[in-house]
Structure formats: structure tokens, C-alpha cells
Amino acid sequence: MLFLKKAQGTESIGVIQNKLKREKALTDTAFLLTITISLFIALYILSIIFLGDKGFSKIQMFFNLLNENAALIIIACGLSIVMITGSIDISVGGSTALICTSCIVCLNNYGFDFVTTLVLALAIGITFGAVQGFLIAYLEMQPFIVTLAGMFLGRGLVALIEVNQIQVINPGFEKLSGARILIPLLGDINKKGVFIQSKLEYGVIVALIIVFLMFLLLKKTKLGRSFYAVGGNSQSAMMLGINVKRTRFYAHLLCGLLAGIGGFIYLFHTRSGSVQQATGLEMDAIAASIIGGTLLTGGIGNIFGTLFGVLTSGIVLLIVTAIGSQDPWWPQITRAAMLCFFIVLQSVICSRKKK
Incomplete structure (x- = not known):
């Protein structure tokens, strides 16, 4: 009986400690999310004040920010x-280039329509996610090496399919990709005094839906909580009965699925494909996730933070372009500075957690 009471007391203490750790992680997540949102709002307000004559005072500028980054939002959710x-x-990035080129060839030469092209894009993304997830989770290979090989494979297959840049010439797909959603009661008045209604691409709606679904997955489901547990401490997660290998496999599989959707939205927006397509997209997605508050060490992250991380990177690019700097390295330098700031911030949080 005494042993049983001690065991129950020990279990209660363990449960309390787990709750405290969970609450602390949530506090860290909320703190990082608050900084990211505040940074985006500050940058946007400053751009309106000082660069209003460059178009930042127009409502359509915000919608253009979403239009240009819809695919990146989806892919960054998978990275998060x-x-x-x-x-x-x-x-x-390599899988996105492969999706774009493969889909264009099938649209132009083999009579694919919107649905079959979407199925092809999802199949490519899921295949990448499943194969890489199996190698990483079950064969315990290094994620960086496996996915680096996947990036080279994607680019190599694009070169085998088509060396030159190609464009969509399928009339039905062009009509669908050129369609826009008109935002009621929102718009801008041009120089001639004519009211121009704001427009939004369909890809943005898909991206926002995915952000909401991924948020629910992470916060409201057992699988989502398992993602956090495995990232926080895989040994503790295993002791709690979580299948660590399967959880990691599902994470990469889901990332592959979102890469397939994001690659299709990327094609929907650009209507082009080449070996150089989406170059650096993987780094942009990782940077957006970090800026959004996802820790490189795992265990902490927020999908809404990832959304604002993408928007913050996007507004920086627009600001640098608007002030007249056409040099390509200035946006990269600015993003690097932001990335360093958030990495240092994450290091402070990690050191505080260890203490």
C-alpha cells in the first residue's frame, strides 16, 4: 500500500511537471508569435507612412502581398x-519545380485538365514526402542529407523532362488561373477617379484554409500534440507511448502533401516551369517558419506565426524594392538580419528552458 501511494504521488508530480512544461511552451510560442505579428504590423504601418506614394497606402497592396506568397504560405506550413x-x-523547392514542369508538359501535350493535373501534383508531393519520411523515420538517416538528395533529384528530373523554360498553353487552365475573386466594398480609386475593386487569387483562399486546418491539427488532435512531444523530447514521447518513428513519418508525409498543393498553387500563379523554378523556395520557407516562431530544435511552433513570417518576409522585399534599390542582395541582407534576430531570440528561450 505504501509503495502504491508513493507511485501515485510520483505519477501526480510527473503529470504536474508535464503540464507546467506544456504551459511554458505555450507561453514561449505566444511570445514569439506576438513579436512576429508586431514586427509585421510595424513594418506595414511604416511603409504606409513613408512609402504611401509608392502604392503602400492602397488596399490592393496587401492583397498583392497575399497573392504573391500564397504558395510559400502552404509550403512553409509543411516546413513548420x-x-x-x-x-x-x-x-x-526541387519538388515544386518538378511539379510545375511535369504538370505543364501534361497540360500542353497530353490533354490533362485541372483535376488530373492537381492529382499529378499531389502524387509527386506525397511520393517525395513518403520516401523521404521512410528513410528518415524508419531507417534513421539524417534529414538534411535525405532531403538534400531529394532536392537534387527533383531538379535533375526537371532537366530530363525539359531543359528550357516552358509556359502553359492550355486555354482552360489559363482561364482558371487568370480568374480572380472580387472583394466586396474594398478597393482603391485610381488617378482618373475610377473605383477599382480589390482582387484576390483563388490560391490565397486555399492557403488560408490550409493554415486554419493545420492550426486545428496541431492544437486539437492527438497527432498534432505528438508532433510537439516528439520535437520537445523524443525519449519522453516514447515513454508516454507515442510511436516516434510513425509520428516523424507522418510529419514528412504531410509536408510532402502540402508541397504538392503548394507546388500546384505556384504553377497556378506563375503558369511556367523550368530547372531554375522555385530556386531558394525551401530557404524562404525555412526562414519564414523561423521568423514565425518555430524553433530549429523542435517542440515549439505556431502555424499562424508561419503565416505572418511569410508576410513579414514579403513586406521587406516590397519595401526594399519600393525605396529604389534594384540590387538583388539587399532583400537577402535584410532577411538575414531578421533571421539572425529571431535565431538569437530562440537561443535565449532555449537557454531559459534548460535553466
């Missing part, structure tokens, strides 16, 4: 999930 589990995936 694998990073929450403590892994990484740098193959999404």
Missing part, C-alpha cells in the same frame, strides 16, 4: 510541421 518534430526538409 517537420521543424516542430525536430526535423527538416530542403527538397520542397
